[in-house]
Structure formats: C-alpha cells, structure tokens
Amino acid sequence: MKIRKVVCMLTLSTLLVSGCTSYQKSLYLQNEQVLNESLEGQLYDFRIMPKDELTILVSTTDPEASAPFYRKIGQSKDFTNSSTVGMNSANLLAYLVDNQGCIDFPVLGTIKVMGLTNRECEALIREKLQPYLKEVPNVTVRTSNYKFSILGEVKAPGTYTTNAEKVTIFEALAQAGDMTLFSVRDDVQLLREDSTGVRRVYHLNLNEANIAQSPYFYLQQNDVVYVKPTKAKVRTNTFNSNSSMWITLLSIVTSITSLVLAISK
Numbered sequence: 001m002k003i004r005k006v007v008c009m010l011t012l013s014t015l016l017v018s019g020c021t022s023y024q025k026s027l028y029l030q031n032e033q034v035l036n037e038s039l040e041g042q043l044y045d046f047r048i049m050p051k052d053e054l055t056i057l058v059s060t061t062d063p064e065a066s067a068p069f070y071r072k073i074g075q076s077k078d079f080t081n082s083s084t085v086g087m088n089s090a091n092l093l094a095y096l097v098d099n100q101g102c103i104d105f106p107v108l109g110t111i112k113v114m115g116l117t118n119r120e121c122e123a124l125i126r127e128k129l130q131p132y133l134k135e136v137p138n139v140t141v142r143t144s145n146y147k148f149s150i151l152g153e154v155k156a157p158g159t160y161t162t163n164a165e166k167v168t169i170f171e172a173l174a175q176a177g178d179m180t181l182f183s184v185r186d187d188v189q190l191l192r193e194d195s196t197g198v199r200r201v202y203h204l205n206l207n208e209a210n211i212a213q214s215p216y217f218y219l220q221q222n223d224v225v226y227v228k229p230t231k232a233k234v235r236t237n238t239f240n241s242n243s244s245m246w247i248t249l250l251s252i253v254t255s256i257t258s259l260v261l262a263i264s265k
Contacts, residue, residue: 025185025207028170032209044218045117046143046165049195050101052221053094053145054113054121058129059138066137069106069129094144101195107132114195118142118165148219150176152227153183167219169204169211173227182233190216191224 024030048054058069095103101114108128113121122139129137147161155177162175169188173179190202202216211217219225 028185028206029209029211030207034208034210035212044166045119046146046220048097048101048113048116048118048121048143049221050097050099050114052097052143054097054103055094055142055144056105056125057138057140058125059140060133060135062135065133065135069108069132069137099197143221146221148172148221148223148225150225150227152225153180153229153233154178154227155180168217169206169219169225172219172223172225179227182230184228184230187228189226189228190219191226192216192220193222 056070058066060066095105097103097113100112102110102112105111105125108125111125111128113124116124118141121141125141126137126139129139142163143165145161146164146167147159148167149159150172151157154173157176160172160175169190179185186205186207188204188206190204191199192202193199204211204214204216
C-alpha cells in the first residue's frame with residue numbers, strides 16, 4: 001500500500017509540474033517589464049521593395065496639367081488625352097517595382113524607389129514634377145499588393161492581404177484566427193526574402209514581451225510565418241492515422257493468443 005501511495009504521489013506531482021509548464025508556454029508577452037526599461041521607442045515605416053505594386057496619384061487644381069503623369073489600364077505611359085483620364089483610382093495602373101528597385105513613370109522615366117517609405121517616395125516624385133508644373137502637385141503613393149502567409153498550427157492558415165502600411169506578427173496571427181493550443185509559441189519561424197533575393201528563416205519567441213523590440217516584429221511584403229505543432233499534437237495525429245492498423249494488429253494478436261491458450265489446455 002505504501003508503494004502504491006508513493007507511485008500515486010509521484011504521478012500527481014509530475015502531472016502538476018507538466019501542467020504548469022504547458023500553461024507558461026501557452027502565454028504571450030511574458031516578462032513585460034523589459035519594455036518599460038526601454039527609454040525610447042522607434043516608429044516603424046514600411047519601405048518599398050522589389051515586386052511591390054504602387055498606386056500613384058498626381059493631382060493639381062488644373063486636371064489637364066496633371067493628366068500626363070498618371071495612366072489607366074490599357075494606356076501607354078505617353079498617353080496624354082486628358083478627356084479620357086480621370087482620377088478614379090480603381091482604374092489606375094499600378095506601377096511594379098522591378099528587381100533594381102525602379103518604376104517607369106510617365107514623362108519622368110525611370111525612378112528608383114526601393115528602400116523609400118511611401119512618404120519619401122511622394123516627396124521624390126513631387127520634386128521631379130516641379131519643372132513640368134506651375135504649382136506644387138499633390139502626390140499620393142500607396143502599396144496595393146501587401147500580403148503575407150500564415151501556415152501551420154493556426155485556425156485559418158492562408159495568404160492574407162492588407163491595406164495597412166504596417167502589420168505586427170500578432171496582427172497577422174489574429175487574421176489567421178490565432179494559434180491553436182497545440183502550437184509552439186516560443187519558436188515561430190519567419191521566412192523572409194530581402195531586397196537582394198536572399199531568403200532567411202528567423203526564429204521568434206512569442207512567449208517573451210521583448211519580441212516587440214525585435215526587428216522582425218513587423219512583417220514585410222511576402223513574409224511567410226510558420227507555426228510549428230507541439231510533439232503531443234504530432235503524436236496524436238500519428239496515432240489517429242494509424243489507429244485502424246493498430247486495431248487490426250491487436251485483433252490478430254488477441255486471436256493468436258486465444259488460439260495458443262486453447263491448444264495448451
């Protein structure tokens with residue numbers, strides 16, 4: 001009886017410790033005091049990358065004066081017929097940033113925009129337009145194909161697009177329905193391609209609050225986030241997929257055992 005009690009106590013202690021550990025591993029943003037120790041913050045700015053698609057609007061008080069500097073789908077870059085050009089952005093042609101980080105802009109020609117924020121790009125185009133216009137034009141630049149992918153142990157994996165200029169790792173996971181209870185939160189993998197085409201995998205610990213200070217806290221264009229399943233989830237899925245095989249095998253072993261016992265009698 002004493003041995004049985006000791007075994008029960010050890011088993012209960014093990015369950016309690018493992019349960020506590022699992023609970024801690026399921027929490028986001030632990031040790032938040034590290035954020036209070038930071039003396040200054042840093043606002044994030046989205047920067048233009050190759051393969052981005054930019055919607056660029058140029059407007060002045062005289063629509064005919066600004067008409068040559070934007071074009072609709074199906075029009076060439078030299079098209080200047082202002083009677084058919086409007087400010088309906090739904091019909092405007094997006095400018096694709098090439099591998100060298102440039103766009104081909106009407107009249108102005110090739111402009112390098114890679115590495116610029118949208119505001120910096122607006123200022124650059126505004127400056128280049130000055131010799132062609134009698135007034136300072138209003139220039140608006142927006143990225144129209146900002147997307148990211150969430151894979152693995154989340155409720156709704158997939159590719160998501162957004163009109164926002166910045167998306168945190170938590171906002172991205174929220175769009176995917178958050179992680180499941182069977183996800184590894186302290187080793188989330190982020191696949192990112194830089195402006196030179198080099199791809200790297202970064203490992204993020206979402207249990208710790210200092211993730212908010214990480215350079216990978218904000219996602220970039222075409223980032224892929226992979227949430228790994230826990231070992232328990234993998235074992236469960238493996239067992240479920242092989243359950244029919246195990247049941248058949250157990251049935252065969254039981255039949256053979258019964259036959260052997262019957263013969264031995």
